[in-house]
Amino acid sequence: MDDIEWSKLGFGYYPTDYNIRCYYKDGQWSDLEVSGDPDISIHMAATCLHYGQEAFEGLKAFRGKDGRVRLFRVDENAKRLRRSCEGIMMAPLSEERFIEAVKLLVRKNIDYVPPRESGASLYIRPLIIGTSPQVGVKPGSEFMMVMFACPVGPYFEDGFMPTPMAIMRGYDRAAPLGTGTIKVGGNYAASLKSGSIAHSKGYSAVIYLDAKEKEYIDECGPANFFGIKGNKYITPKSGSILPSITNKSLMQIAKDLGLEVEQRPVHVYELADFDEAGACGTAAVITPILRIDDLDEEKSYIISKDGNAGPISTKLYETLQRIQYGDLEDKHGWVTIVDPE
Numbered sequence: 044m045d046d047i048e049w050s051k052l053g054f055g056y057y058p059t060d061y062n063i064r065c066y067y068k069d070g071q072w073s074d075l076e077v078s079g080d081p082d083i084s085i086h087m088a089a090t091c092l093h094y095g096q097e098a099f100e101g102l103k104a105f106r107g108k109d110g111r112v113r114l115f116r117v118d119e120n121a122k123r124l125r126r127s128c129e130g131i132m133m134a135p136l137s138e139e140r141f142i143e144a145v146k147l148l149v150r151k152n153i154d155y156v157p158p159r160e161s162g163a164s165l166y167i168r169p170l171i172i173g174t175s176p177q178v179g180v181k182p183g184s185e186f187m188m189v190m191f192a193c194p195v196g197p198y199f200e201d202g203f204m205p206t207p208m209a210i211m212r213g214y215d216r217a218a219p220l221g222t223g224t225i226k227v228g229g230n231y232a233a234s235l236k237s238g239s240i241a242h243s244k245g246y247s248a249v250i251y252l253d254a255k256e257k258e259y260i261d262e263c264g265p266a267n268f269f270g271i272k273g274n275k276y277i278t279p280k281s282g283s284i285l286p287s288i289t290n291k292s293l294m295q296i297a298k299d300l301g302l303e304v305e306q307r308p309v310h311v312y313e314l315a316d317f318d319e320a321g322a323c324g325t326a327a328v329i330t331p332i333l334r335i336d337d338l339d340e341e342k343s344y345i346i347s348k349d350g351n352a353g354p355i356s357t358k359l360y361e362t363l364q365r366i367q368y369g370d371l372e373d374k375h376g377w378v379t380i381v382d383p384e
């Protein structure tokens with residue numbers, strides 16, 4: 044680990060020493076196993092490969108100034124993975140087992156948790172896949188859970204700097220009664236083409252509108268949307284977005300900071316009224332939005348007038364990060380300490 048330049052890390056795969064696995068067969072999950080092998084072997088007819096039986100999560104571990112390692116809201120990821128599994132007919136892993144696996148994974152790779160001053164963290168990627176060999180669309184009965192970790196730096200190269208985003212009505216990420224509220228691989232496959240087009244045009248993300256009416260904001264690529272208007276934190280309510288744990292935390296922090304919080308449908312034309320806006324999620328924390336180009340209506344909403352992050356987004360970002368790194372009191376009980384072996 045001594046040769047890792049922590050502060051130069053980007054967001055991406057980086058090998059670590061161990062991963063954690065368990066298997067579901069004959070109606071029960073096996074004990075957790077520690078593996079040093081990054082490869083997995085599955086049957087060519089596995090249901091994950093043909094019918095998309097795959098769900099995943101993403102969370103981070105942070106090393107504080109005191110050297111101790113903290114997980115942020117791991118219980119929320121445990122619950123969301125359970126819901127994702129139930130949504131695509133996979134056997135859910137219990138929340139207790141999930142948390143035990145995350146702790147074991149972090150403990151085994153503890154030297155890969157970056158130091159506080161680097162601003163980096165250890166990203167944890169759990170996934171569950173259907174492994175039953177099957178042809179014919181029906182749920183499998185065997186599953187595998189794998190969990191690995193990578194030290195990561197900022198998701199966007201520019202870090203906490205406002206970036207432009209685009210509205211493209213020709214693409215949907217998730218259907219109104221589809222799988223948008225759970226974290227399954229198919230949703231991300233559906234977003235790859237629009238995301239690539241947006242990137243090639245210089246945008247950091249696509250702002251998806253609701254798939255039915257194309258009037259209301261859903262979310263920003265792999266992150267939720269929020270806007271600041273005066274003293275209000277406003278974030279979309281929709282039946283097709285992933286409930287972000289970061290957004291849930293920011294809503295609480297906003298209240299703690301004395302802001303009013305509104306979770307309601309947000310019409311695209313309301314973009315003209317926001318003083319600040321951002322995308323939020325585990326990977327990016329907060330990405331402030333510079334401007335939003337509506338590529339169909341050939342209209343631009345300028346969000347950041349001076350090209351910098353606004354004062355409220357900055358305060359929210361700093362408060363969240365300080366809780367995550369253990370610099371601020373954890374008054375909502377969001378943090379779980381992982382001690383070394």
Ligand SMILES: Cc1ncc(COP(=O)(O)O)c(C=O)c1O
Binds near residue numbers: 262266286289324326
């Ligand atoms: C589609 C989508 N929306 C929002 C988020 C942000 O969620 P969280 O804050 O729990 O990481 C993610 C990332 O997990 C995502 O993939």
